[in-house]
Amino acid sequence: MTPTHTTIFRLRGEAGSRRVTGLKIAPRHWYCLPVMAVLLVWFALASPAQADVSPQRAQALLQALDTDDFDAKAEAAQAIAASDAAQKTRWLEAFLDGRLGRERDGERFYIITDDSGREWPIIDAITFEDAGTGSRRSVDAFRINNTLRTQLQGLIASLSLDEGDEATRLDAAKRLIGEVDAQSVDAVATQLDNEDSPAIRAEIETALALYRVEQGEGEALATLEGNLDTRVRNSLTTIANSDAPIAADAEKVLAGIENKRAWYERGQTLFFGLSAGSVLVLAAIGLAITFGVMGVINMAHGELIMLGAYTTWMIQQLLPGQPGLALLLAIPGGFLVAGAFGILIERSVIRFLKGRPLETLLATFGISLILQQLVRTVFSPLNRRVNSPDWLQGAWHLNEALSLTLNRLGVLIFCLVVFAALWALMRYTRLGLEVRAVTQNRAMARSMGVRAARVDMLTFGLGAGVAGLAGVALSQITNVGPNLGQSYIVDSFLVVVFGGVGNLWGTLVAGMSLGVINQVLQPWVGAVLAKVIVLIGVILFIQKRPQGLFAPKGRTS
Amino acid sequence: MSLATMFKRNSLLDERSTWVTSVVLIVGMLAVVVLHALPSDHAWHLNGSVVSLLGKYLTYMLLALAVDLIWGYLGILSLGHGAFFALGGYAMGLYLTAQDAPLAGWQSAMVHFPVAALGVVLAPGLLALVFGWLAFRSRVTGVYFSIITQALTFALMLAFNRNEMGMGGSTGLTRFDELLSFSLSSEGMTIALFVASGVAVLLAFWGCKAITRSRLGRVCMATRDAEARVRFIGYRVEHVKLAVFVLSAMIAGIAGALYVPQVGIINPSTFAPLFSIEIVVWVALGGRATLYGALLGALLVNYFKTLLTGVMPDAWLFLLGGLFVVVTMFLPQGVAGLMAHLRRRREVTT
Structure with a gap:
């Protein structure tokens, strides 16, 4: 029996892992699972066998992971990623989560689909057939360390670039940023050459440029200019604070990024302010x-x-x-x-x-x-x-x-x-x-x-x-x-009085400006104090200018 | 003309309503004290919680007097008098809290009773002074003044809800033990606080009556009725308003200080605009510009509130809301006005 993509999706959903992409099954749709399981079994039986590596080859690939040497494990993971095995993404993901393991008294490899309890449901790692349950005593999960984890994330991200629709692949490309290392850089560069979508290309280029900058290549900094990604910013901050030869250049690029971010943040504040203001105006x-x-x-x-x-x-x-x-x-x-x-x-x-x-x-x-x-x-x-x-x-x-x-x-x-x-x-x-x-x-x-x-x-x-x-x-x-209305009545009166009684434009301007002022003050003094300051400000303003921002024209009083 | 010369006193008790009110207050207070002193198995015995409740009503009556002084006689409708009441209450609350555990920073001074007593009148007084000075100087009047006083108390409510204020946040100040080194839970303390509240009401009533009958009071009423004219005659209207407004805030502060030990808690809900506007309806129901009407209104409304919230809590807001509408539409002079009207009718018919 051979796996299909759909099988992969189903089991990812079941495992509930956040790291994997693909079809996410929200908890409230749990009832879909049995239905899907039935369909999948049917699909699996009906679909023709897919071009694949032999079980012996698969066994050998997994066998290589079964070592205590983390460098050897890393090589084995590279080999898996480079192989033609259809199961490779599953393996690497399970490996990353510590859910890939070997039978203690045998040669079979298992994927633990749920390791939360004492008895784990397991499936065969090569055929993905149900293998009953296992436990800490019967299955030895392969252990990984942090270095290996980072490498695996990079490998999985570049593997995911090959499958799924555009949005999934874009997600995968975004995840590549900061995950590229010496082993995967060539593979990623090849990905870039084969990629058509400009958005995905841009993300891969960022990922490569970030890797090169981290290696000390000053020219690659140009690609990162104005990039808003948090990981890019963090890496650049580290580089700028180090004594690397490109520190000064990195700082310059970083300053540009910070400046751009600040502008967008101001835009964000303005938007929040205007939306709060529009509520006031309404x-x-x-x-x-x-x-x-x-x-x-x-x-x-x-x-x-x-x-x-x-x-x-x-x-x-x-x-x-x-x-x-x-x-x-x-x-x-x-x-x-x-x-x-x-x-x-x-x-x-x-x-x-x-x-x-x-x-x-x-x-x-x-x-x-x-x-x-x-x-x-x-x-x-x-x-x-x-x-x-x-x-x-x-x-x-x-x-x-x-x-x-x-x-x-x-x-x-x-x-x-x-x-x-x-x-x-x-x-x-x-x-x-x-x-x-x-x-x-x-x-x-x-x-x-x-x-x-x-x-x-x-x-x-x-x-x-x-x-x-x-x-x-x-x-x-x-x-x-x-109590919905009560919370708005004081504010509303202030807006009307602030804007100038009898003036619709005044109300619009007053409401919007109060909303924005409130939003600008909030990060400094907190939401409640910002509101208090605005209230006191308006009280003082009315003292100074009782007719409001826009005095009514004509004989209104 | 200085303010001092405006305090020229007439004979206080030559108005019938004044001595009737005084007699009723004194007799009522004595009656409560005597009934409380009866043995606890006696049918007429008043227990401590009832005395505390009556004491609370007395502090509300004091607060109503403060509002009537500026609304009835000056025509200033403050929708934020709860703020002054609460400030006085918080000053007292800090004093009571400091008796248990020393407070930090400037609040540590509140452990001394004279300082706390000063805080009770100064905190609301200063707020009223600054706020009133700003408002009256720029001639903010009528509904505008009402709305900004409401905004003031709303802002203070938000501020006192913050833990950073050091005022207990949304829980407020509570769990008091002793006042002037007497236990608050003792029977003697209950009756002493009740009597203190009663005496405060009586003194404030006489004081307000004296003011309204003095030349200052006449200027107030003239300001209420024709502000521009009073200004043209040569009075500094804003000074008159400011003086009376500050005095009213201080009375409200004292009411709050008497309220806190009897109720045992002060929290930011006292700053809620709803409470401030409830005070206004006490005065409106009792009858504006009579002083005794304010006392009557505070007592009546709060008695019914206690009665109704116990039996059918849902009905209370309906009744309170209805009261606002009915009083403003059909009883603009309040109960006091109604009584005066009936008395006049009887005099005409006999």
Whole structure:
């Protein structure tokens, strides 16, 4: 019976080794294993015998490993890597993990598929047939040392370059960096000549250049310029600190790399800052409408955000297994639910408290408490998790130093879209015109036939609806719970006041800059203190410039 | 005109509400002391935990007085008074902690009671002075002031949650043993703290009443009603505001200091914006600008809170939230206003 590639994959998954690539089987898909095992046996029986070395040759290759001399072991490993044996990758990987061994009282070689317990399941190393179980007493695993381990990693990496799809081979090429040594350098150079893919070529070239630099070849440094790989940086740091003749040159290249890294790190900080800022802007922009434009203090704004988030969760419960569709439906859903609650609050409480801002503040705070407790009673005091659709999971890796998390990128884009839509609404629609008219001069607007009470209601509904949208976005980056809104209300008010009341652009700029400032401060002073500093900074700023960053034009007060 | 000349005193007790409140407070305090002294198998006996609870209410009443002084008479709505209360509490907490184990750095000085007592009034007083000076100088008023006071207490909550502050992090300061070398768990200490709180409330009540009836008080009320006009007449409005604001913060600090030994813990949740805004609703329910209304409101709300959180904890936030809405919409003068209204109606009909 002969092995196939698929067999290899299955057993790698079973062994759960992190070092191997190929098909990874996550623990939650364990139930696939028996099914796959059946299929594999069938494949193995059905597939024609593959060109292979003879069992005697295989036996001889493995026999060479069975020595106490590590140099001899290294040579034997080289020989295996250079041979035509189809099993060679498996052997080397098992050897690397200390799972390749020999029968104590016989000539057979085994691979231990799981060495966690006392009794190990073992398979025959040459035929890969099940060989029952073995233990410490019946199987002698070949021992390796650190030097050998490094060599093996290099050998395996260069072997993996030959198999699998492009992504697997690229991974293998990346792993080659820092693993090239005197024995494998020629083999790797040959790999480079046979390689077509530019991305893989670049990685192999880096690996070779790093080896050459380590050997003291100054010319190879040019290849490493601007390389962001951590291993390259570590090696260069060692060289730069040594008294090698190329130390000065290495330091120069290293400085270039550090500089480039610093820029990418700044880019990363900026991105995190902007994404944190976009959350602030989303949370505050509804407030900018109700507080800024209408002059109504709505302390229940945070709870309207929470309602939007819960709407997302509800819709996802109704559409199990379709988080993408649920999220898209939640955008209008969250807007409508929060907007409806907003209109309800405006009609039942706020309109009776017109011109009494402190009372409005207290009453809406009461409403926020009621809404919080309502959610606790109806749903649960526990946090709920909203699943992200596939296209919002993971990260977009631009290079070694810069990767953008997709959900945060999504929120950033969503924030800009909402902002643009809102701005256009205020600027170009009839409602926007009426809102601005009522804001500037209520009595005059009314005498021109604008129904101010209706405008109030719609404006408040709009602000509340946007809060709902913020909740939909927040559900993608944090858990949904009854206290969700509370944590944003203080920040949101600060953003609005900082940006200048009654000014949408001010809110955008203020939110984004607070997010970035917070993110820039964080590495120095920690997350909590950064927040405290930002809060105090804004408090001081408001003292100095009560009208905010952008003072409203015209007669708004 | 200097502040000192504004303290011209009128006769304090010529207002009916003042002496009624004083009598009720004194009689109530004596009653608690007597009932506590009854043998423990007597049906009317009050045990130590009830006395402690009542003592806690008294410190809340003191805190409500502080808020009413600036909200009722100056028109400044502070949503961060919990911060001053908590600072006073932390000063007392440090003193109590220092009795067990010596503290490091500047905190080691807190082992002396006079230093701690100074800290109780100075810590909130200085914060109020700096914050108020910045705010009033640049004429931050109304809701803006409310929002930045809320941000202030929120920032302090975050800061005190950090272990690096040396204030016990999110656990706060707790496990106190003795105060002035008397054991805190003794019955005598319980009643002494209760009486101390009661006396503090009484003194603060008289003091606030004296201020509101003095010329300073009149300037305050004038500022509340027409700030620009008072400024044009020639008063330095920001000085008046600052003085009263600092005084109010100090009263809140004393309340916090009395609160901590009776409750046995102080932690950053006292800085939570929710607590500060709860104080405001005590005052709003009782009735602004009456002082006795603040006392009444603090007592009523907290009594119902204790009652409800025991029986049906879920209902408490509904009730508190509803209270905010109902009071602001239907009872703008609070219970005190309602009582005055009923009394006037009776006088008219008879």
